[in-house]
Ligand SMILES: Nc1ncnc2c1ncn2[C@@H]1O[C@H](COP(=O)(O)OP(=O)(O)OP(=O)(O)O)[C@@H](O)[C@H]1O
């Protein structure tokens with residue numbers, strides 16, 4: 001089997017977000033957790049818990065905040081794998097809030113991929129209008145405010161204090177960065193292509209592209225047909241599958257029927273997840289709170305959580321969460337150290353995930369990018385087949401557990417999902433696939 005589109009994503013939940021948009025536009029997609037070690041021959045069904053057919057493969061890396069040289073090396077390994085699997089075009093996926101620093105990693109990875117592909121031009125747009133991310137005159141908006149006025153300005157690792165993406169990407173790149181603005185994008189694919197040629201002649205290496213609507217992304221998608229490399233958030237994915245003749249079809253999202261118990265593990269501390277936990281508690285769902293200070297004091301909190309869950313799994317989804325409001329998280333971080341607190345919580349939630357699966361959970365929602373990485377690794381999952389969307393950016397997926405069983409799993413990025421996500425996601429799975 002040869003794939004059409006090969007994708008490299010800089011984190012786990014971001015990879016699923018991209019895969020979701022490709023599936024919605026008609027491609028069958030498999031997401032791999034890291035670059036497979038055994039090379040291109042490795043059968044994809046070993047990763048996905050379903051058949052091996054895929055039109056696109058998304059390789060999920062953890063390269064958003066690593067040193068730039070590590071991110072480049074991992075991305076080039078992923079590129080090699082995707083090219084040997086037949087990929088005709090490469091898509092580098094980063095965050096819709098352009099999470100990066102002056103050192104990278106969006107610029108360095110983009111330029112390394114351009115060099116390896118021998119291409120002199122690419123596009124860059126984090127626009128994802130379905131989730132409120134739009135780019136206008138090169139400036140990124142999150143909802144109604146500029147990126148630099150959004151919560152992202154306080155991000156601990158990648159504080160985003162400049163909304164002008166031409167200057168943000170310029171600071172991370174050796175090549176000149178240009179702009180394809182909304183007047184060009186609105187005029188259609190031919191006009192965009194002509195602007196690309198003009199920028200190329202000026203020696204521009206990459207252009208930020210305005211997009212304020214899905215229609216803009218569809219026009220851009222048509223215009224970048226045949227470009228060896230595109231770079232974007234997940235939004236551009238809605239415009240690419242049509243270049244190979246794919247059309248939206250429920251068949252692209254088909255997964256095996258769900259079975260087994262249901263659970264939610266939440267280690268995300270974002271505003272959206274805090275709201276989802278509050279809504280689950282308000283509705284009276286069974287929930288166990290993981291307290292990092294008790295883990296640090298030596299209590300076996302994972303065991304306590306599993307005992308709590310075992311008695312309630314038959315009732316419906318059980319939630320195990322460490323999610324707290326920013327003030328409480330800061331307090332814990334002040335006492336334990338931010339990295340140490342994160343590590344303790346991730347290890348505990350990963351053990352809880354293993355125990356829940358041993359207790360028969362086969363439908364699992366995980367909230368938080370880092371948390372998802374820890375859980376997926378603990379469960380020995382190496383790949384996911386992408387199924388139907390729950391909310392923008394979050395699909396259900398099927399994974400093969402090491403014993404051969406299928407686990408339905410949804411990896412929710414911290415900021416995504418509606419307030420009722422922790423219950424509606426299961427209703428959605430039943431409605432779509434049962
Ligand atoms: N109560 C808590 N106190 C301190 N740290 C916590 C607490 N709960 C979770 N954490 C840690 O905070 C980090 C949250 O990161 P994670 O990526 O999982 O979620 P997020 O940042 O909200 O989501 P995303 O990255 O998808 O936007 C993890 O390392 C987690 O272990």
Ligand SMILES: O=C(O)[C@@H](O)C(=O)CO
Nearest residue numbers: 013014017095096233413
């Ligand atoms: O693009 C986004 O916002 C998400 O897919 C993501 O990358 C979250 O980490």
